[in-house]
Amino acid sequence: xxxxxxxxxxxxxxxxxxxxxxxxxxxxxxxxxxxxxxxxxxxxxxxxxxxxxxxxxxxxxxxxxxxxxxxxxxxxxxxxxxxxxxxxxxxxxxxxxxxxxxxxxxxxxxxxxxxxxxxxxxxxxxxxxxxxxxxxxxxxxxxxxxxxxxxxxxxxxxxxxxxxxxxxxxxxxxxxxxxxxxxxxxxxxxxxxxxxxxxxxxxxxxxxxxxxxxxxxxxxxxxxxxxxxxxxxxxxxxxxxxxxxxxxxxxxxxxxxxxxxxxxxxxxxxxxxxxxxxxxxxxxxxxxxxxx
Numbered sequence: 001x002x003x004x005x006x007x008x009x010x011x012x013x014x015x016x017x018x019x020x021x022x023x024x025x026x027x028x029x030x031x032x033x034x035x036x037x038x039x040x041x042x043x044x045x046x047x048x049x050x051x052x053x054x055x056x057x058x059x060x061x062x063x064x065x066x067x068x069x070x071x072x073x074x075x076x077x078x079x080x081x082x083x084x085x086x087x088x089x090x091x092x093x094x095x096x097x098x099x100x101x102x103x104x105x106x107x108x109x110x111x112x113x114x115x116x117x118x119x120x121x122x123x124x125x126x127x128x129x130x131x132x133x134x135x136x137x138x139x140x141x142x143x144x145x146x147x148x149x150x151x152x153x154x155x156x157x158x159x160x161x162x163x164x165x166x167x168x169x170x171x172x173x174x175x176x177x178x179x180x181x182x183x184x185x186x187x188x189x190x191x192x193x194x195x196x197x198x199x200x201x202x203x204x205x206x207x208x209x210x211x212x213x214x215x216x217x218x219x220x221x222x223x224x225x226x227x228x229x230x231x232x233x234x235x236x237x238x239x240x241x242x243x244x245x246x247x248x249x250x251x252x253x254x255x256x257x258x259x260x261x262x263x264x265x266x267x268x269x270x271x272x273x274x275x276x277x278x279x280x281x282x283x284x285x286x287x288x289x290x291x292x
Contacts, residue, residue, distance in 0.1 A: 005020065017109050024103065028046045031108065034111075039053055040052060041132060043115060044066075045117075047073055047077055048071075050069050051140060057171040059172065059281075060166055073092075077163065079161060081159040082146070082157075083156065084124055091119040092119055100123040102119055102121050113133065126146065128144070129145050139279050139281065141277075141278050142162065146158065148270065150269060153267065154267050158265050159231070160275075162220070162260075163234050165199055167217070168282050169200075170182050170201070182205065185202050186253070186257065187200055190230060190248060190249075194221065196220070197230070198218075215285070218257065229247065231248045232249075232257075234258050
């Protein structure tokens with residue numbers, strides 16, 4: 001790292017982390033998150049990632065080579081839009097530092113099982129951070145926190161979520177060689193009252209005229225922001241900032257999986273808003289029913 005980029009130990013919620021400051025000055029690099037179970041996660045410092053359980057054959061986000069994962073920063077993994085008046089802040093995007101005065105920090109727990117990405121926008125007087133953790137019972141947990149670090153109250157439109165979620169039943173070879181074909185088979189079903197998305201294949205891939213059901217699904221649900229609207233297409237998330245009445249259909253076909261919380265947030269000075277998104281793979285019908 002450059003000599004002017006400090007690293008230090010800090011405690012967050014009683015856990016020790018190594019913190020690398022001024023990440024905006026460092027070229028993108030790759031890192032891992034470990035798990036006490038069968039989770040695996042490889043992330044780039046720009047936010048792009050691949051993750052799953054057991055092996056690449058059961059991925060939550062597409063399993064590619066490092067260079068392709070890094071290049072997917074704008075389409076795969078966390079995507080955040082924070083609108084204040086006429087300004088739209090997209091944390092961790094490479095062009096953001098050309099628009100706002102920002103500072104980025106990366107935290108990794110000493111045990112290696114938690115990653116935290118933080119960006120401070122000194123222009124808008126806001127701080128946004130999100131973390132990745134694993135859960136044996138629930139899968140992958142992404143927790144977000146937005147804080148007003150200014151001296152005045154702020155009214156914000158916020159859209160935050162994850163994109164390019166894999167449907168169950170797509171192995172790594174199929175994803176790499178037939179990704180467009182798998183997109184055509186994808187089916188997203190939103191249960192708005194439970195803020196639950198069931199993302200699956202409408203049928204298994206086959207070139208024969210025989211029925212082949214796909215009985216497993218990827219699920220995503222949220223906690224901590226009950227009055228937020230759930231959007232299930234990347235383009236809906238972007239359109240919401242221009243038209244807050246934008247809604248996603250309850251059933252969407254032939255589209256890559258996405259899950260976004262969207263809503264208006266009012267933050268007083270030093271006040272924060274927190275929420276989480278929880279994603280799990282290979283869910284059976286009984287597993288999905290237990291989430292409702």
